[in-house]
Amino acid sequence: MRLLLIGIMALFMTGCSMQKSSDVDQSKFTDMRLNKPGQPQKPKSQTLPSVRIVEKTEDLLGAPFKDLGIVAGESCRQTLQDPPASLPIAKKRMATKAAYKNANAVLLHECQIVTGLGCYQSAICEGSALLITK
Secondary structure (H helix, E strand, C coil), rough: CHHHHHHHHHHHHHHHHCCCCCCEEEEEEEECCCCCCCCCCCCCCCCCCCEECCCCCCHHHHEEEEEEEEEEEEEECCCCCCCCCCHHHHHHHHHHHHHCCCCCCEEEEEEEEEEEECCEEEEEEEEEEEEEEE
């Protein structure tokens, strides 16, 4: 039994002493979590244009615009421990979807809080993505 214990300890100690230690200049590796040597850097994400939410159609009078389609945003409360569904979050998600369509404004049609499948409470906003030209 002692012989087995001594053998295991000897293998353990030789295994730890055989670990490779590098004498590489660490200044080349400024941030190992983000950039690994030999791998291409990720392209920077594009910034989306700011989207204005227009709640009244009167604000669009006299301004030429192009309708780019319907967009919707949702905020869902899946469990009772989650924060309640929020209309501002739903509006922000709707504006983000409009930005992906290269819109610079959203005409808000409707926002409401409903209950549905998979959500205890859900805030949904719907509007038209618009490209307002000046």
